[in-house]
Amino acid sequence: MLVHTYAISDGSVHLSVVGEIDIATVEDFEEALARAIAIDGAPRVVVDFSEVTFCDSSGLAALDRCCEQASHRGLQLRLVRPQRGVRRLLELTGLLEALTRPDI
Template sequence: MELKVSTRSHAGQALVAITGEIDLYTAPHLQSEFTRLLQDGPSRVVIDMSGVDFCDSTGMNVLLSALKRMKERGGALDVAAPRPAVRKILQVTGLDSVFTVYDAVPQELLITEGS
């Protein structure tokens, strides 16, 4: 399955919307998107996972790597709107206590184009 990643940035914050499956085959694409995004230097990144059907350990490692890089710069990386299967993975692995997990994308990040 294809992985789609779209990013919107505004006022030092970025919303990364992911659609598809994050696994061994698609994780490198996500990794390169995070590398590109973090060069822009946002202080906060929220990952909208409402479109993610599946995420394996490779995908979780990509998220952890991005979180580590953000924390090294004094920033934050949060997870929003994970589907039940992804939320269960976060809970089973204990990563729900590592990431801040929101039930929905925070309202302040739901910016419209041109604002």
């Protein structure tokens, strides 16, 4: 799994995740998310899942924890472009709505 992090012109932080998120890679994934959430002044963190081919329960738990951390910091954590299999898992767990709802 690879995570590329960069800033977007509106000050948001964008993470592009590539590969599988599972017990072997979840620590690196969660650390990248936590670093992005900790950046001062960013209004939101956007996580692009278009190239995530697999995500197990450890990845879902990391997303859930980081979503809560972002909320406590007053940030929006948004997941974009999940592939079909990952999207279905997010739907079944109720995380899809929480991570993809429009900005308020």
